[in-house]
Amino acid sequence: MAFEFAAKRLELLQEMMPGLKSVAVIGNPEHPGANLERAYSEETAKRLGLTIDYKPTPNRASLEACFEALEKNKPQAISLLADGFAIQFRQIIMEFAAKHRLPVISGWPVFAHAGALCTYGPKQSESYRRLGYFVSRILKGAKAAELPVERPTKFELMLNLKTARTLGINVPRSMLTRADEVIE
Amino acid sequence: MSESREASSPEARAGPRSRLAFKYAALMISVMGAVLVVNGLVTMWMSFADQKAKLAEQQKLEAQLAATKISQFVREIEAQLQWMLMAPWASSSLEDRRIDGLRILRNTPAIAELALVGADGREELKLSRLATDQIGSGADWSREPAIAAVAPDRPYHGPVYHQRNSEPYMRIAMVGARRSAGIVVADVNLKLIWDVVAPKSASASGASPMSLTLPVGSSPIPISASCSGTRMQRGSTRCGSRLGHGRTRPGD
Numbered sequence: 001m002a003f004e005f006a007a008k009r010l011e012l013l014q015e016m017m018p019g020l021k022s023v024a025v026i027g028n029p030e031h032p033g034a035n036l037e038r039a040y041s042e043e044t045a046k047r048l049g050l051t052i053d054y055k056p057t058p059n060r061a062s063l064e065a066c067f068e069a070l071e072k073n074k075p076q077a078i079s080l081l082a083d084g085f086a087i088q089f090r091q092i093i094m095e096f097a098a099k100h101r102l103p104v105i106s107g108w109p110v111f112a113h114a115g116a117l118c119t120y121g122p123k124q125s126e127s128y129r130r131l132g133y134f135v136s137r138i139l140k141g142a143k144a145a146e147l148p149v150e151r152p153t154k155f156e157l158m159l160n161l162k163t164a165r166t167l168g169i170n171v172p173r174s175m176l177t178r179a180d181e182v183i184e
Numbered sequence: 185m186s187e188s189r190e191a192s193s194p195e196a197r198a199g200p201r202s203r204l205a206f207k208y209a210a211l212m213i214s215v216m217g218a219v220l221v222v223n224g225l226v227t228m229w230m231s232f233a234d235q236k237a238k239l240a241e242q243q244k245l246e247a248q249l250a251a252t253k254i255s256q257f258v259r260e261i262e263a264q265l266q267w268m269l270m271a272p273w274a275s276s277s278l279e280d281r282r283i284d285g286l287r288i289l290r291n292t293p294a295i296a297e298l299a300l301v302g303a304d305g306r307e308e309l310k311l312s313r314l315a316t317d318q319i320g321s322g323a324d325w326s327r328e329p330a331i332a333a334v335a336p337d338r339p340y341h342g343p344v345y346h347q348r349n350s351e352p353y354m355r356i357a358m359v360g361a362r363r364s365a366g367i368v369v370a371d372v373n374l375k376l377i378w379d380v381v382a383p384k385s386a387s388a389s390g391a392s393p394m395s396l397t398l399p400v401g402s403s404p405i406p407i408s409a410s411c412s413g414t415r416m417q418r419g420s421t422r423c424g425s426r427l428g429h430g431r432t433r434p435g436d
């Protein structure tokens with residue numbers, strides 16, 4: 001499902017930035033589904049008339065190299081694929097984005113708190129609650145192989161209006177209507 | 185002579201009498217034992233029948249409670265969908281209706297996708313939590329059962345289907361008093377009903393399943409409750425705790 005969110009986030013980004021044409025997608029290529037996220041992002045970008053610059057960053061050195069490349073060929077925004085790597089280096093990424101006035105969109109609220117313009121993804125508290133439910137079922141004797149695979153059903157959109165103001169982005173009514181949480 | 189004297193002696197007479205008394209005692213004990221055993225069995229059977237009746241009653245109450253909650257769940261969604269069809273809004277712009285649709289998605293987590301279809305069966309608007317939104321795509325919905333079956337006084341409740349062999353979904357469609365104001369179609373994730381229903385299911389074994397019908401609008405939804413959980417079914421499909429036997433969305 002993460003790959004579908006990667007595509008949806010591009011749409012949301014374009015809704016906040018109507019003149020958006022180029023987006024850098026930064027992500028760890030080693031996390032499961034990274035290729036699908038990239039493929040979905042590229043497919044959606046074509047449909048939305050965007051140019052995608054995919055930057056695989058499996059480690060700190062590649063992240064630094066990515067920053068250098070982005071300084072030379074500056075995109076209009078960054079889509080950050082959410083995973084442990086992105087969490088670990090979120091401050092560095094947000095500092096780079098703030099320095100170059102680049103809005104960042106990602107999947108988990110932690111990135112909005114770190115300074116991303118917007119995050120949209122599965123509601124994490126709900127996902128953890130379901131995780132507890134599955135653990136309970138297994139402890140009560142259910143076979144893990146027989147338990148159904150569940151897709152997230154509850155999602156959350158977080159807007160950081162402080163970042164929006166800093167970047168001079170006027171967040172449209174449609175985005176404010178969707179928002180589950182707003183940082184002001 | 186001496187033998188007959190011996191036979192009539194008290195010791196000789198005591199032998200047959202004691203054997204008779206023993207037989208009486210054994211008979212009495214057997215009869216009483218049999219009575220006690222039968223009484224115990226009857227009591228056990230009555231207790232079992234009583235427990236079974238109580239369990240059945242409890243299951244029935246739980247199933248009715250679940251049915252009420254499911255009915256309420258569907259009605260709340262229908263109440264939200266009504267906002268898209270109210271007359272004053274019908275004359276508003278597509279962007280205003282889009283905002284209305286986004287509000288409905290925001291307020292109703294169970295709705296995964298929301299579409300507004302014109303009276304001519306052409307899609308005007310499609311909002312999704314996962315897929316990209318479509319505005320004025322003009323996709324043809326005229327052959328969709330939801331569009332053909334829905335009427336002002338009869339909301340459409342489609343069959344349960346599974347998206348990608350995962351969660352069960354149901355399509356609900358509504359139309360206002362004026363068909364020209366459009367038809368609103370929502371794909372509802374029924375997993376959110378499970379949160380309401382599943383913990384309330386009866387857990388005792390040996391109880392027979394039962395079923396009842398939800399009075400949702402004019403399209404009743406039958407549900408059945410069994411000892412393994414309360415299930416919701418429509419037509420030949422049903423959603424239970426195991427998935428993977430699903431079918432695709434109507435119209436896909």
